[in-house]
Amino acid sequence: MVDNPDDPRFASRRAFLRSGLVASGAAALGGSLPARAETVGNPANLPPNVPDWSRFLGEGVGVRAYGKPSQHEANVIRRDVEWLTASRESSVSFTPLHELDGPITPNGLCFERHHGGIAEVNPTDYRLMLHGLVEKPLIFTLDDIKRMPRVNRAYFCECAANSGMEWRGAQLNGCQFTHGMIHSVMYTGVPLKILLEQAGVKPNAKWLLLEGGDAAAMTRSLPLQKALEDTLVAYRMNGEMLRPENGYPVRMVVPGWEANMWVKWIRRIEVGDQPWHHREETSKYTDLLEGGKARRFTYVMDAKSVITNPSPQAPLNHKRGFTVLAGLAWSGRGKVQRVDVSLDGGRNWQAARLDGPVWDKALTRFYYEFDWDGRELLLQSRAMDETGYVQPTKAELRQVRGVNSIYHNNGIQTWHVRSSGEVENVEVS
Numbered sequence: 001m002v003d004n005p006d007d008p009r010f011a012s013r014r015a016f017l018r019s020g021l022v023a024s025g026a027a028a029l030g031g032s033l034p035a036r037a038e039t040v041g042n043p044a045n046l047p048p049n050v051p052d053w054s055r056f057l058g059e060g061v062g063v064r065a066y067g068k069p070s071q072h073e074a075n076v077i078r079r080d081v082e083w084l085t086a087s088r089e090s091s092v093s094f095t096p097l098h099e100l101d102g103p104i105t106p107n108g109l110c111f112e113r114h115h116g117g118i119a120e121v122n123p124t125d126y127r128l129m130l131h132g133l134v135e136k137p138l139i140f141t142l143d144d145i146k147r148m149p150r151v152n153r154a155y156f157c158e159c160a161a162n163s164g165m166e167w168r169g170a171q172l173n174g175c176q177f178t179h180g181m182i183h184s185v186m187y188t189g190v191p192l193k194i195l196l197e198q199a200g201v202k203p204n205a206k207w208l209l210l211e212g213g214d215a216a217a218m219t220r221s222l223p224l225q226k227a228l229e230d231t232l233v234a235y236r237m238n239g240e241m242l243r244p245e246n247g248y249p250v251r252m253v254v255p256g257w258e259a260n261m262w263v264k265w266i267r268r269i270e271v272g273d274q275p276w277h278h279r280e281e282t283s284k285y286t287d288l289l290e291g292g293k294a295r296r297f298t299y300v301m302d303a304k305s306v307i308t309n310p311s312p313q314a315p316l317n318h319k320r321g322f323t324v325l326a327g328l329a330w331s332g333r334g335k336v337q338r339v340d341v342s343l344d345g346g347r348n349w350q351a352a353r354l355d356g357p358v359w360d361k362a363l364t365r366f367y368y369e370f371d372w373d374g375r376e377l378l379l380q381s382r383a384m385d386e387t388g389y390v391q392p393t394k395a396e397l398r399q400v401r402g403v404n405s406i407y408h409n410n411g412i413q414t415w416h417v418r419s420s421g422e423v424e425n426v427e428v429s
């Protein structure tokens with residue numbers, strides 16, 4: 001399964017990492033960044049001159065029927081790492097976390113992970129089948145689902161393999177690549193519980209099979225308890241219909257649990273009394289420990305955080321003085337309660353400032369403002385959630401889990417800021 005980025009063999013491909021990154025867009029990856037336009041500027045556009053955009057009428061309404069970002073934001077894009085997978089259809093593209101702010105991910109920038117490419121589902125022909133251990137098997141159309149009572153909830157969706165390439169050491173130079181298999185959007189959807197109530201679940205039911213309508217026909221087993229608790233059958237993200245990449249027209253939203261459970265293009269839910277056997281490549285979501293033992297059913301994504309600015313793709317470039325450090329924190333067990341930041345590799349910690357809504361099981365934005373005197377820094381952030389769980393160091397994590405895992409790496413990330421302002425992914429012992 002060399003074409004599967006969630007496969008352990010990735011970890012052994014370290015030698016290709018640096019060269020791979022160069023090939024995938026060196027300009028965007030720090031070091032050789034050109035001076036930003038806003039720091040230089042074209043004198044003709046600066047005061048007291050009247051800039052170009054103030055002299056002429058602009059485009060009228062309707063020209064941009066579906067709006068796009070400014071042409072000057074062209075480098076704010078999802079990126080993939082070409083050597084990571086053998087094919088584009090079973091691969092992953094990463095969210096540019098260092099280019100974003102606030103707690104919400106814009107739809108067009110949400111990381112994508114497909115095992116069989118993007119399914120282009122015609123909404124009129126869309127059907128969701130619900131059968132198995134139920135009184136009344138049902139088939140829902142998209143209209144049926146839209147006519148049920150709906151809720152709005154913001155949740156993060158993190159691939160269990162996020163940061164998976166970092167188990168054996170610092171590897172990828174940018175939070176887009178080390179932490180970009182995550183997005184957090186406001187979903188509109190129907191609690192799965194409502195659909196299950198309509199079908200009438202039999203008393204011996206314990207597990208659900210979730211099956212996707214893409215060419216991979218990905219399946220996962222979901223405990224009935226989670227289905228009844230907070231799982232959604234969602235069709236909107238940030239107000240608009242789901243993007244095809246993210247499961248249009250309907251996907252599962254399984255709050256706080258690994259993204260592999262969030263089956264996209266959901267077409268079938270079968271109610272049963274035990275977990276199903278799944279095909280290897282889509283469901284080998286176990287964590288191999290030292291000595292050959294493995295952790296299974298590790299669904300919950302533990303508390304984690306990352307500093308998005310500065311970071312390798314967003315260096316400080318000699319910008320001394322007042323500095324706004326920004327980052328993201330999240331926990332699959334509830335709300336983020338606190339984030340601490342260290343400038344010296346974990347010796348001293350200060351409380352960061354959480355800003356914006358702190359939603360349950362969603363990305364939470366934090367800031368830490370400080371005066372940078374140009375000294376080298378070892379930046380770290382450490383999240384704590386409302387259960388009191390504290391994000392572990394990578395060393396602590398390895399002590400318990402070894403280095404054979406791919407999944408569930410929530411260790412503390414370190415960025416080394418040089419006095420030039422360049423930033424690099426490193427580890428401190």
Ligand code: MTE
Nearest residue numbers: 111112113114115159212218246259263264
């Ligand atoms: N659902 C289907 N039908 N097919 C898939 O390949 N990939 C899963 C999950 N759901 C997948 C799927 C995995 S491994 C992840 S990480 C998430 O979708 C990614 O969701 P996203 O593409 O919206 O980011």
Ligand code: CO
Nearest residue numbers: 113159160260
């Ligand atoms: Co995944």
